[in-house]
Amino acid sequence: xxxxxxxxxxxxxxxxxxxxxxxxxxxxxxxxxxxxxxxxxxxxxxxxxxxxxxxxxxxxxxxxxxxxxxxxxxxxxxxxxxxxxxxxxxxxxxxxxxxxxxxxxxxxxxxxxxxxxxxxxxxxxxxxxxxxxxxxxxxxxxxxxxxxxxxxxxxxxxxxxxxxxxxxxxxxxxxxxxxxxxxxxxxxxxxxxxxxxxxxxxxxxxxxxxxxxxxxxxxxxxxxxxxxxxxxxxxxxxxxxxxxxxxxxxxxxxxxxxxxxxxxxxxxxxxxxxxxxxxxxxxxxxxxxxxxxxxxxxxxxxxxxxxxxxxxxxxxxxxxxxxxxxxxxxxxxxxxxxxxxxxxxxxxxxxxxxxxxxxxxxxxxxxxxxxxxxxxxxxxxxxxxxxxxxxxxxxxxxxxxxxxxxxxxxxxxxxxxxxxxxxxxxxxxxxxxxxxxxxxxxxxxxxxxxxxxxxxxxxxxxxxxxxxxxxxx
Amino acid sequence: xxxxxxxxxxxxxxxxxxxxxxxxxxxxxxxxxxxxxxxxxxxxxxxxxxxxxxxxxxxxxxxxxxxxxxxxxxxxxxxxxxxxxxxxxxxxxxxxxxxxxxxxxxxxxxxxxxxxxxxxxxxxxxxxxxxxxxxxxxxxxxxxxxxxxxxxxxxxxxxxxxxxxxxxxxxxxxxxxxxxxxxxxxxxxxxxxxxxxxxxxxxxxxxxxxxxxxxxxxxxxxxxxxxxxxxxxxxxxxxxxxxxxxxxxxxxxxxxxxxxxxxxxxxxxxxxxxxxxxxxxxxxxxxxxxxxxxxxxxxxxxxxxxxxxxxxxxxxxxxxxxxxxxxxxxxxxxxxxxxxxxxxxxxxxxxxxxxxxxxxxxxxxxxxxxx
Numbered sequence: 133x134x135x136x137x138x139x140x141x142x143x144x145x146x147x148x149x150x151x152x153x154x155x156x157x158x159x160x161x162x163x164x165x166x167x168x169x170x171x172x173x174x175x176x177x178x179x180x181x182x183x184x185x186x187x188x189x190x191x192x193x194x195x196x197x198x199x200x201x202x203x204x205x206x207x208x209x210x211x212x213x214x215x216x217x218x219x220x221x222x223x224x225x226x227x228x229x230x231x232x233x234x235x236x237x238x239x240x241x242x243x244x245x246x247x248x249x250x251x252x253x254x255x256x257x258x259x260x261x262x263x264x265x266x267x268x269x270x271x272x273x274x275x276x277x278x279x280x281x282x283x284x285x286x287x288x289x290x291x292x293x294x295x296x297x298x299x300x301x302x303x304x305x306x307x308x309x310x311x312x313x314x315x316x317x318x319x320x321x322x323x324x325x326x327x328x329x330x331x332x333x334x335x336x337x338x339x340x341x342x343x344x345x346x347x348x349x350x351x352x353x354x355x356x357x358x359x360x361x362x363x364x365x366x367x368x369x370x371x372x373x374x375x376x377x378x379x380x381x382x383x384x385x386x387x388x389x390x391x392x393x394x395x396x397x398x399x400x401x402x403x404x405x406x407x408x409x410x411x412x413x414x415x416x417x418x419x420x421x422x423x424x425x426x427x428x429x430x431x432x433x434x435x436x437x438x439x440x441x442x443x444x445x446x447x448x449x450x451x452x453x454x455x456x457x458x459x460x461x462x463x464x465x466x467x468x469x470x471x472x473x474x475x476x477x478x479x480x481x482x483x484x485x486x487x488x489x490x491x492x493x494x495x496x497x498x499x500x501x502x503x504x505x506x507x508x509x510x511x512x513x514x515x516x517x518x519x520x521x522x523x524x525x526x527x528x529x530x531x532x533x534x535x536x537x538x539x540x541x542x543x544x545x546x547x548x549x550x551x552x553x554x555x556x557x558x559x560x561x562x563x564x565x566x567x568x569x570x571x572x573x574x575x576x577x578x579x580x581x582x583x584x585x586x587x588x589x590x591x592x593x594x595x596x597x598x599x600x601x602x603x604x605x
Numbered sequence: 606x607x608x609x610x611x612x613x614x615x616x617x618x619x620x621x622x623x624x625x626x627x628x629x630x631x632x633x634x635x636x637x638x639x640x641x642x643x644x645x646x647x648x649x650x651x652x653x654x655x656x657x658x659x660x661x662x663x664x665x666x667x668x669x670x671x672x673x674x675x676x677x678x679x680x681x682x683x684x685x686x687x688x689x690x691x692x693x694x695x696x697x698x699x700x701x702x703x704x705x706x707x708x709x710x711x712x713x714x715x716x717x718x719x720x721x722x723x724x725x726x727x728x729x730x731x732x733x734x735x736x737x738x739x740x741x742x743x744x745x746x747x748x749x750x751x752x753x754x755x756x757x758x759x760x761x762x763x764x765x766x767x768x769x770x771x772x773x774x775x776x777x778x779x780x781x782x783x784x785x786x787x788x789x790x791x792x793x794x795x796x797x798x799x800x801x802x803x804x805x806x807x808x809x810x811x812x813x814x815x816x817x818x819x820x821x822x823x824x825x826x827x828x829x830x831x832x833x834x835x836x837x838x839x840x841x842x843x844x845x846x847x848x849x850x851x852x853x854x855x856x857x858x859x860x861x862x863x864x865x866x867x868x869x870x871x872x873x874x875x876x877x878x879x880x881x882x883x884x885x886x887x888x889x890x891x892x893x894x895x896x897x898x899x900x901x902x903x904x905x906x907x908x909x910x911x912x913x914x915x916x917x918x919x920x921x922x923x924x925x926x927x928x929x930x931x932x933x934x935x936x937x938x939x940x941x942x943x944x945x946x947x948x949x950x951x952x953x954x955x956x957x958x959x960x961x962x963x964x965x966x967x968x969x970x971x972x973x974x975x976x
Contacts, residue, residue, distance in 0.1 A: 426716045535728045541878040542732040552746040553739045566750035
């Protein structure tokens with residue numbers, strides 16, 4: 133067939149393009165598809181086999197309505213031929229007809245939903261999204277069996293044609309927010325979208341911002357809970373990470389475990405996480421400033437202890453702390469990149485051998501190592517913000533070493549102000565604390581029992597504030 | 606972001622303004638002038654401050670979209686409005702200089718003996734300038750965020766200091782000297798008059814229900830905490846109070862090693878340093894707004910750079926230590942206080958009396974009723 137040759141030519145005669153021809157009732161039927169992305173068994177069982185057995189009149193309509201055992205069939209015209217082949221569909225042509233049937237027997241090797249390594253749960257659902265957006269849709273559908281769930285697809289990327297799927301509840305989500313997101317997605321003009329993180333930059337008003345401005349999760353229960361608060365979720369084919377909008381920094385202090393345990397314990401642990409942020413960012417800087425400039429503030433006993441361990445060091449306290457911090461940061465990076473068994477060995481060599489021998493050799497002090505190690509461990513109380521906290525730790529160490537405690541407080545005030553300037557999708561980043569929204573304090577640093585959380589967060593504009601009354605009508 | 610701040614944020618600004626210049630040198634100065642009646646001077650000046658705040662809020666209700674500049678311009682003309690704003694600009698420059706000098710004194714006293722003015726300026730000015738550059742709204746939010754920690758910290762400091770007082774020491778407070786009270790009120794007016802910023806920002810404050818009640822609950826709370834601090838200070842140091850120039854640090858020093866677990870005064874350090882940064886950013890915002898009104902054009906770069914240059918010149922060449930600026934204020938600036946304490950309130954009172962039933966007023970009365 134001439135049209136098949138044209139399609140093949142347009143697709144550069146790549147070796148994975150397959151053309152299969154069958155004669156049915158004296159008419160030639162041709163199929164063209166990418167053999168690497170179709171389910172061969174399904175192709176045989178639901179397309180080829182019924183066609184061979186068919187004895188009636190061969191037209192596209194007859195085949196569509198009476199013969200082919202495929203769920204998704206659609207008649208397409210010439211302009212959509214190439215596009216559909218690229219999107220892993222089977223195109224079926226009948227001799228003498230200009231149109232074709234587009235059949236969905238797509239198959240990709242995908243992994244099964246498993247517990248995401250980034251957010252393990254102790255007493256909650258362990259399902260996680262996979263790289264397939266179909267799985268993401270299925271998992272969210274399973275959690276939200278309501279007629280109000282809206283799913284919209286967009287295809288972005290000149291070369292990748294990546295599917296981006298948006299989820300929201302039409303009886304809750306703010307229309308302005310949806311329009312704004314849609315507008316931004318439609319405006320994306322790029323070759324390729326390979327992961328959720330790619331589109332974050334296009335969605336953000338301040339792509340250069342130091343802090344995260346979007347919620348990122350791999351867990352369907354978290355996404356569902358956020359959609360139920362009036363938020364919008366965005367999944368990208370090829371990425372297990374789902375983006376939720378709008379976002380507040382307080383969300384990173386929350387964890388899915390929090391909702392499956394006692395509310396008092398949750399409140400307590402959230403305070404610990406908040407303390408973790410301070411420990412992770414400012415403690416090395418504060419320690420350095422105390423050692424360099426403000427020893428008066430440190431109790432005498434501690435000064436004596438620190439002095440005993442640091443008096444024979446060859447480096448200045450500033451260089452020493454910088455050295456330890458860079459060393460630990462390198463070890464951290466290495467342990468992430470290396471295969472697991474090697475990572476373990478490197479950790480032992482780095483932490484035990486280098487650290488211990490460094491102290492014994494009198495190159496670095498043990499209080500310095502303790503402070504940096506404490507700071508690194510604290511960072512993982514909120515893993516989503518770990519990269520930002522690492523940068524802040526460096527900044528505060530520099531400030532502590534040069535401007536002292538006063539500089540550190542100034543830096544803290546500046547960064548709090550910086551967070552307050554972030555107003556992505558008209559949602560203040562530090563809400564419900566600044567601006568204070570009394571209603572939303574029920575699930576912020578402290579958490580009320582779920583039965584008492586009767587309203588949705590007010591900071592997120594939504595159509596129905598009360599939980600429970602705006603469901604199926 | 607639109608430069609509009611909520612009533613709660615205004616209340617936080619008011620409360621922090623009340624704190625900023627009263628934690629360090631003021632108690633010793635009050636004691637120096639009027640001995641143990643210093644507390645009465647403080648109470649009287651607090652009351653006067655509250656009355657002014659009440660007046661400012663009343664005018665805000667009457668002219669919700671007008672700042673002091675627009676009001677003066679409407680009734681007295683543009684030139685007078687500009688002259689008043691130049692004077693207010695100077696007032697905020699002096700306030701910032703005083704704040705910076707107290708900050709340096711505090712740092713030298715508590716944290717590092719060799720702490721220099723240059724290091725202080727290099728740290729302080731960029732931060733408050735950046736805060737002001739980011740806009741009033743984010744600045745107000747930062748203040749709202751920090752306010753809770755400041756108040757909790759202050760309460761902890763005061764509580765720990767209180768327990769170091771023995772009950773036997775709590776006797777009659779206002780002993781003998783009452784003759785210097787009025788002259789002390791006049792001399793130290795500069796350390797008060799904290800709510801003037803409300804008139805500058807009036808057009809940027811949102812109209813909300815129970816505004817006055819919200820603001821006054823915040824400022825009363827802070828005033829009470831300050832009075833407790835002064836009380837503890839006077840009871841601890843008695844006749845030697847005037848020698849202790851750093852009230853918050855000297856009071857918390859009494860509980861330096863509670864339970865032998867470390868210096869508790871780190872809390873007061875954090876509280877004070879947060880307060881001066883937040884207050885500095887408010888003053889810087891006021892300077893920016895005044896500049897924009899005086900020159901009638903909006904350019905944050907110009908207004909903030911000029912404010913920085915003026916502050917550095919004043920601070921580095923004129924008021925390089927706390928004694929210099931205190932002397933200047935006590936000798937000259939107290940007369941300047943008349944503008945804030947007498948002329949502006951008088952003008953506002955006249956406005957309330959004379960312009961009682963103007964059309965403008967009716968329009969906004971309806972708006973308030975809706976809320």
